[in-house]
Amino acid sequence: MLVFSVETSCDETSVCIINDKKTILSHIIYSQKEHNKYGGVIPELASRAHLEILQKISKQSLKEAKISLKDIDVYCATCGPGLIGGLLVGSIFTKALAIGNKKPFVPINHLEAHLLSSSFNNEVNDPHLSFLLTGGHTQIYLVKNVEKYNLLGETLDDAIGEAFDKVSKLLGMNYPGGPEVENAAKNGDDMAFDLPHPLKDSKELNFSFSGIKTAISLIVKNKKIIDEELKSNISASFQNIVTDILIKKFNMTLKYLKNQNVNITQISLVGGVAANKFIYNKLEKECLKNNIEIILPPKNMLSDNAAMIGWACIKKLYNNNINDLYFKENPRLTLGR
Ligand code: KG4
Ligand code: ZN
Numbered sequence: 001m002l003v004f005s006v007e008t009s010c011d012e013t014s015v016c017i018i019n020d021k022k023t024i025l026s027h028i029i030y031s032q033k034e035h036n037k038y039g040g041v042i043p044e045l046a047s048r049a050h051l052e053i054l055q056k057i058s059k060q061s062l063k064e065a066k067i068s069l070k071d072i073d074v075y076c077a078t079c080g081p082g083l084i085g086g087l088l089v090g091s092i093f094t095k096a097l098a099i100g101n102k103k104p105f106v107p108i109n110h111l112e113a114h115l116l117s118s119s120f121n122n123e124v125n126d127p128h129l130s131f132l133l134t135g136g137h138t139q140i141y142l143v144k145n146v147e148k149y150n151l152l153g154e155t156l157d158d159a160i161g162e163a164f165d166k167v168s169k170l171l172g173m174n175y176p177g178g179p180e181v182e183n184a185a186k187n188g189d190d191m192a193f194d195l196p197h198p199l200k201d202s203k204e205l206n207f208s209f210s211g212i213k214t215a216i217s218l219i220v221k222n223k224k225i226i227d228e229e230l231k232s233n234i235s236a237s238f239q240n241i242v243t244d245i246l247i248k249k250f251n252m253t254l255k256y257l258k259n260q261n262v263n264i265t266q267i268s269l270v271g272g273v274a275a276n277k278f279i280y281n282k283l284e285k286e287c288l289k290n291n292i293e294i295i296l297p298p299k300n301m302l303s304d305n306a307a308m309i310g311w312a313c314i315k316k317l318y319n320n321n322i323n324d325l326y327f328k329e330n331p332r333l334t335l336g337r
Contacts, residue, residue, distance in 0.1 A: 001019060001020040001073045001074065001314070001317070002017065002018075002019050002025075002067070002071055002072050002073050002074075003016075003017070003018050003019070003020075003072070003073065003074045003075075003076060003310045003313050003314060004016075004017055004058075004061075004069075004072045004074070004075050004076070004094070004097070004310075005017075005018065005075075005076045005077065005108075005306045005307070005309040005310030005313060006054070006058075006075075006076070006077040006078070006090045006091075006093065006094045006306055006309065007077070007078050007090065007110075007113075007304055007305060007306040007308075007309045008050045008054065008077070008078065008082075008086040008087065008089055008090030008091075009078045009080070009081070009082025009083065009086055009087055009090070009110050009304065010041060010046065010082055010083060010086065010135065010136070010304055011031065011032045011034075011035055011041045011046050011049075011086075011304075012029055012030065012031050012032070012303065012304040012305065013029075013030040013032065013049065013050050013053045013054055013057065013090075014027075014028060014029040014030065014057075014304065014305050014306035014307075014309075015027075015028055015054070015057050015058050015061045015306050016028070016061070016305070016306035016307040016309070016310045017061055017062070017064075017065040017067065017072070017310075018307060018310040018311065018314070020314050020317075022120065022311075024307055025064070025065035025066075025067070026060075026061040026062075026064035026065040027061075027300065027305070027306065027307045028057045028060060028061050028064075028306075029300070029303075029304075029305050029306070030053050030057055031303075032045075032046060032049045032053075034046070034049050035175060036174060036175050038175070039165070039168070039169035039175045039177075040165060040169070040175060041083070043083045043084075043085055043086075044085065046083055046085065046086050047083070047085025047086050047088075047089055050085075050086050050089040050090060051089050054089060054090065054093055055093070058093075069097065069100075069101050070101065072097075072101065072103060073103060074103060074104050074105075074106060074313060074317065075094050075095070075097050075098040075101075075103055075104070075105050075106070076094065076105065076106040076107070076108050076309060076310065076312075076313035077090045077091045077093075077094035077095070077105075077107070077108065077309065078090060078091070078108050078109075078110045078113070078309055079091050079107035079108060079109070079327050079328075079329045079330065079333065080109065080110065080329055080330035080331055080332070080333030081109075081110060081111065081136065081137075081330065081331055081332055081333040081334070082110055082136070082331060083331065084329065084331040087329040087330075087331065088329055091107070091329050095325055098325065099325065104321075104323035105323060105324065105325050105327075106313045106316060106317065106322050106323065106324070107322075107324055107327035108309045108312050108313055108316075109312075109333055109335055110304075110309075110333075111132060111137060111139070111333075111334075111335040112147075112149070112312055112335055113308040113309050113311070113312035114132050114134065114270045114271050114308065115130050115132060115141060115143055115149065115268075115270060115335075116146065116308070116311060116312045116315050117270050117297035117298075117301040117302075117308040117311065117312075118130070118268035118269075118270055118295050118296060118297045119311075119315065120297060120298060120301060120307075120308070120311050121297065121298045122266075122268075122295040124143075124266065124268070124295070125264075125265050125266055126143060126144055126145055127142050127143060127144045127145075127262060127264055128142075128143050128264055128265070128266040128267065128268060129141070129142060129143075129253060129254075129257070129264050129266065129267040129268070129292075130142075130143050130267065130268045130269075130270060131246065131250070131267065131268070131269050131270070131274075132270050132271050133160050133161065133246075133269060133270070133271045133272070133273035133274055133279075134159060134160075134161050134271035134272050134273065135159055135161035135162055135165065135176070135272060135273075136159050136161070136162070137154065137155070137159050137271070138154060138155040138159045138160040138161075138207050138209070139151060139153065139154040139155075140152040140153040140154070140205050140249065140253055141335075141336055142257070142262065142264075143268075146315045146316060146318070146319045147316065147319055149335055149336035150336050151334075151335065151336035151337055152205050152253060152256070153204060153205025153206045153207065153249065153253070154206060154207065155206065155207040155208065155209060156199075156206050156207065156208045157208050157209060157210040158208075158209040158210045158213060159209070160207070160209060160242060160246075160273050161176075161178055161271070161272050161273045162209075163209040163210075163212060163213055163238075163242065164176075164177045164178040164181050164238075164242075164273065165177035165178070166213045167181055167212075167213060167216055167234070167235070167238050168180045168181050170213070170216055170217055170220050171184070171220065171226060171230075171231045171234060171235065172226055172231075173231065176272070178272060178273055178275070178276060179275075180235075181235045181238065181239060182235075182239065182276050182277070182278060184228075184231045184232045184235035184236075185232065185235040185236040185238075185239045185278065186232075186236075187228075187232040187236075188229075188231075188232030188233040188234070188235055188236030188237070189232075189233050189236055189237075190236040190237055190239065190240035191237070191240075192233035192234070192236065192237050193215075193216075193219060193233065193234060193237040194237075195212050195215050195216070195237055195238060195241045196211050196212055196215050196241075197241060197244065197245060197248075198210075198211045198212065198245075200248075203252075205249055205252060205253055205256065207245065207249065209242070209245075212238060212241060212242070216234055216238060219234065220234075239276070239278055239279070242279070243278060243279050243282045243283070246279060246282075246283060247282060247283060247286050250267070250283065250286060251286070251290075254290060254292075264292070265291075265292060265293060266292060266293045266294075266295055267283075267287060267292055267293075267294055267295070268294075268295045268296070268297070269283065269294065269295075269296055270296075270297055270302070271302065271303075272302055272303040272304070274296055274297075274302050275299070275302045275303065280294070280296070
């Protein structure tokens with residue numbers, strides 16, 4: 001079975017041709033540069049860029065895979081959550097290909113694709129715990145099976161990746177901010193600034209990050225010069241507090257699951273922020289203490305990409321056949337509620 005998948009929910013325009021034997025015949029990710037100078041994604045620019053680039057990379061991917069549209073068995077695209085303009089461009093383009101070639105169209109939930117991405121390269125023991133850490137979401141899931149997810153907690157304000165992006169912008173560094181902050185932090189003192197730990201005493205599994213960003217904006221305001229040392233120290237202190245928060249919520253979640261008599265042996269870190277080595281290493285140590293295995297998707301399935309959309313489609317087709325040309329694109333599509 002050959003699947004053609006499309007991802008356009010934010011600022012990556014991506015297509016993939018993948019088969020059910022896990023062979024990726026072609027995978028193209030175009031990270032839009034249009035937003036760099038603004039320090040964040042401009043939705044209108046994103047949809048225009050998707051329109052311009054999607055057809056080109058689709059043709060390129062068919063060429064790379066050495067196939068034609070006639071060879072594709074199933075079409076799928078992200079239908080939410082995300083920016084509505086991008087979702088409409090990607091989904092309507094792909095639906096049109098499905099109609100024109102008389103093949104099924106499978107709508108994909110972007111969050112579900114992130115959650116399933118770690119099952120591409122790992123033997124997953126369900127139920128497992130998953131931390132979904134992206135630019136738009138910060139969520140804790142109990143993954144029971146394909147299409148069976150329990151949302152245990154999520155951010156009440158900024159997403160973790162968004163917080164990285166905003167801190168990078170405050171420090172005059174580039175977008176996306178995650179890799180910039182991680183890099184700057186390498187030379188910094190992570191105890192240089194005593195940043196707040198929001199919801200520290202809360203019994204819930206929710207997150208809050210916006211107060212940390214506000215604290216950093218006040219520090220920056222009071223400094224005349226933002227030199228490399230300051231950038232590194234703020235980045236290191238920020239990355240450290242954010243990691244402390246993740247570790248605290250990880251331990252609280254383990255306790256919660258134990259009380260519910262749910263036994264888990266694995267945690268997956270998925271989404272763009274899961275690429276952060278500092279966070280991974282610290283959480284890995286905590287996992288070792290608790291006899292839990294920590295797993296990651298392949299590197300090219302961490303940040304937004306069409307391969308995870310195609311893989312989610314294959315997993316969902318194994319589960320049941322979902323052909324839905326009439327699925328309405330939804331910028332606020334949820335999962336596991
Ligand atoms: O999963 P993703 O590509 O998009 C969404 O679904 O939102 O995640 C993008 C986010 C951005 O906020 C980016 O700054 C962050 O992932 N990110 C990182 C790192 N690499 C990307 N955050 C921290 N450390 C990184 N190394
Ligand atoms: Zn994503």
